[in-house]
Amino acid sequence: MIVKKAYNGLKTSWKGLLITLKHFFGARKSKKLPGIQDPDYFAEDTGVVTLQYPHQKLPIPEVGRYQLHVEIDDCIVCDLCAKICPVNCIEIESIKATDVIGKTSDGSVKRLYAPKFDIDMAKCMYCGLCTTVCPTECITMTNQYDKTVWQVADLNYEFATMTEEEAEQKRLELEKQQEERRLAKLAAATKKEEDK
Ligand code: SF4
């Protein structure tokens, strides 16, 4: 009985050693980097089976869904992306401009400022819905998948470029315009009453 156990022990140890030796000598070959369309994308029988990341990276699909980016100059602050997001990880604040601000690269007229445009990538489920509803196609999924951070709060990406002072200035301008319009309406109504 003891002899049989010892024999089995030696046999399995030898098998394990052979596997180790196979990979030890096979490791002289580097891992291939096949394209994503290659049927052998995940196959690696011999050689190094892991990548020397970050020096080596597997090619990723062109339509892969990775980190979001917002080209804020092309955003019309319509809020559609925030509304459709299933996990509410997009937070947008808007301030109505007193006049047309300009145009996006696709010719859409901009009438709103965005003092806040945050995307919490820690909550994002990479569904891509926000990119499909955007009328100016300014929110896109990039090929950047590695955004390692020490603090989870750093995964909250801020795309707005306005300072708090600039945002306050725009709010005041809007309030002033609204007040002027209110007074003008009041004056017009008073005059109408007097003319009766
Ligand atoms: S990809 Fe999906 S979950 Fe992520 S921000 Fe866009 S809509 Fe939200």
Ligand code: SF4
């Ligand atoms: S859907 Fe596009 S244009 Fe509208 S707020 Fe989002 S990023 Fe901006």
